[in-house]
Amino acid sequence: MTTAVANRTGGYVERPASSSLADVIEVILDKGMVIDIYIRVSLVGIELLTIDARIVIASVDTYLRFAEATNRLDLYEHGGKDLPELFNSMQEGGAKHKTKGALSGAMDKVSDTFSGGGDDDDDDDSGDRPRRQSRSSSSSRSSSSSGGGQRRRPASSGQRRRRSREDDE
Amino acid sequence: MTAVAEAVYVFGIVPDDVAESVERGDGIDIVSNGSVAAVVGSVPADRPLGADDLRRHDRVIASFVDSGIPVLPMRFGAAVADRAAVVSDLLEPNADAYTAALDKLTGVVQFTVQVRYERTGLLREILAGDPNVLSARAVAGDPAASTAAKMRLGELVVAAIGRRRPADAEHIRFTLAPRVRALRVTLADDPDSVAQLACLVRSDRTDKFIDTLERLARDLADTMRLRLLGPLAPYDFVPNT
Secondary structure, three states, X not given: OOOOOOOOOOOOOEOOOOOOHHHHXXXXXXXXXXXXXXXXXXXXXXXXXXXXXXXXXXXXXXXXXXXXXXHHOOOOOOOOOHHHHHHHHHHHHHHHHHOOOOOXXXXXXXXXXXXXXXXXXXXXXXXXXXXXXXOXXXXXXXXXXXXXXXXXXXXXXXXXXXXXXXXOO | OOOOOEEEEEEEEEEHHHHHHOOOOOOOEEXXXXXXXXXXXXXXXXXXXXXXXXXXXXXXXXXXXXXXXXXXXXXXXXXXXXXXXXXXXXXXXHHHHHHHHHHHOOOEEEEEEEEEEOHHHHHHHHHHHOXXXXXXXXXXXXXXXXXXXXXXXXXXHHHHHHHHHHHHHHHHHHHHHHHOOEXXXXXOOOOOEEEEEEEEEEHHHHHHHHHHHHHHHHHOOOOEEEEEEEEEOOOOOOOOO
């Protein structure tokens, strides 16, 4: 994943030449083969990096952002330049705000062609170094998840860290 | 068990017959039981793993993918006490399962497709198709509108996105299905995202897969953005007991 495959330019599909830390976390963390219980108990107490990703924030902020975006939409404008620019700047502003909180990576698996078990996608709040927490610690779910005055409540809809910051090495 | 300073980190499983060709630099070594082999390194046992360790895990696994060597990635964080335990606890009990999985995953790679909504186009469609959103917008658009009215609009919009997400993801799955050997869809929970699709693709058919994806991305460009990561090891398609 870290190695680049030739990028296609000018296409519609974005294909990053190298993966950001956010990509690595989203794509491989909590994926792969699990070793069985017997070996896990001989683990010598290694603590695992865990990302408390399943905290879903259905914030007031989310609704207000979408309301603002919807309000600003010009129904009769098609393909104009001003609107997308408006939205881009708004989204960037929102991203800065959002990276303060730990945002949800909770995903619902809907299709599982192969057998492979209950993998969930984990996510990190920002591009900063993920928090190090013991997997055995049950307190890992909620710590340092809410910052910047965002309100959090467990609900069905959430927002996730936007990849506004890349952490390429 | 007494604590030791170092443990043996297990990156993944490879066929025994490629073990000789594996480059052993960067603290990477191979432990074999004669039928399958584990790619191992050492890891301090007295500190938690972090982002650098995750990066390293990714790099080591990716090096096999790039060399065309089938590899079963372990979930990040797998470690055992010592090299003897790699053979006795990991390889010996699981050799048959690992061999079967390696056979099945030879000649294929994983691509992961991340799909996000393109907000402007998406909101246009939602407004055009939902009279409730349209009327809530009329209320919330008033300069003197209350926060509650704006919240109501935002809530309706986010709900509308949630209602269409499964169909949007299904359309993508359906379009890609003929190009993949297996596919897993994970629906997003974030209003700006659609889904993540893990696709198992034959190595000699990746061009067709990418062409199909490109056409799909063009067709969906008004409302969605597609992002492609890979080729990756088959993280989403390894056996798990």
